[in-house]
Amino acid sequence: xxxxxxxxxxxxxxxxxxxxxxxxxxxxxxxxxxxxxxxxxxxxxxxxxxxxxxxxxxxxxxxxxxxxxxxxxxxxxxxxxxxxxxxxxxxxxxxxxxxxxxxxxxxxxxxxxxxxxxxxxxxxxxxxxxxxxxxxxxxxxxxxxxxxxxxxxxxxxxxxxxxxxxxxxxxxxxxxxxxxxxxxxxxxxxxxxxxxxxxxxxxxxxxxxxxxxxxxxxxxxxxxxxxxxxxxxxxxxx
Numbered sequence: 001x002x003x004x005x006x007x008x009x010x011x012x013x014x015x016x017x018x019x020x021x022x023x024x025x026x027x028x029x030x031x032x033x034x035x036x037x038x039x040x041x042x043x044x045x046x047x048x049x050x051x052x053x054x055x056x057x058x059x060x061x062x063x064x065x066x067x068x069x070x071x072x073x074x075x076x077x078x079x080x081x082x083x084x085x086x087x088x089x090x091x092x093x094x095x096x097x098x099x100x101x102x103x104x105x106x107x108x109x110x111x112x113x114x115x116x117x118x119x120x121x122x123x124x125x126x127x128x129x130x131x132x133x134x135x136x137x138x139x140x141x142x143x144x145x146x147x148x149x150x151x152x153x154x155x156x157x158x159x160x161x162x163x164x165x166x167x168x169x170x171x172x173x174x175x176x177x178x179x180x181x182x183x184x185x186x187x188x189x190x191x192x193x194x195x196x197x198x199x200x201x202x203x204x205x206x207x208x209x210x211x212x213x214x215x216x217x218x219x220x221x222x223x224x225x226x227x228x229x230x231x232x233x234x235x236x237x238x
Contacts, residue, residue, distance in 0.1 A: 070096020
């Protein structure tokens with residue numbers, strides 16, 4: 001199982017929100033690059049980089065941070081936030097992203113999302129973030145009527161291999177991830193599922209691993225000292 005340490009960006013700084021609430025943000029590091037280097041020095045290989053401003057404003061705002069991390073570390077970066085146009089998508093790849101997450105566009109503009117999948121194949125990660133099992137879009141501020149399983153299923157035969165799913169109610173709460181959500185997805189679909197939101201301890205990660213989750217995104221638990229870099233590396237090696 002892969003561990004994806006997370007860096008969420010606002011104004012070029014590393015922050016964390018609670019349940020996606022922009023008014024409940026906390027700055028953890030003024031230098032995302034130095035934070036990324038710590039992940040690299042610990043032996044981790046992946047990075048989940050989220051442009052929160054981009055998600056809110058519907059265009060990327062922190063591509064300079066992406067470029068700095070991609071050019072000055074060996075981390076494999078997946079980037080998301082503000083992907084509403086092909087030019088934005090191409091700019092993210094040109095800045096060094098190895099993967100780009102397509103969430104809101106996959107909800108709102110299926111034909112464009114399918115074009116991107118045809119262009120980039122498995123480099124497009126499907127975002128399937130949920131509130132009570134229903135897809136949320138637009139920086140989680142838009143609730144839809146789409147059930148998570150058929151939503152993901154509708155993209156699997158179009159070339160999607162990887163899917164990130166956040167249980168929004170769990171995000172930033174350090175109360176455990178949405179195990180029921182992930183059981184529902186994995187019992188129904190053959191997808192490389194990356195779980196996000198609510199991770200609080202090693203036991204959470206181990207339970208997700210035993211469920212068959214492909215990867216786990218860890219953010220606040222690391223920044224709040226619940227999990228160390230050593231813990232994250234050991235979890236990936238198990």
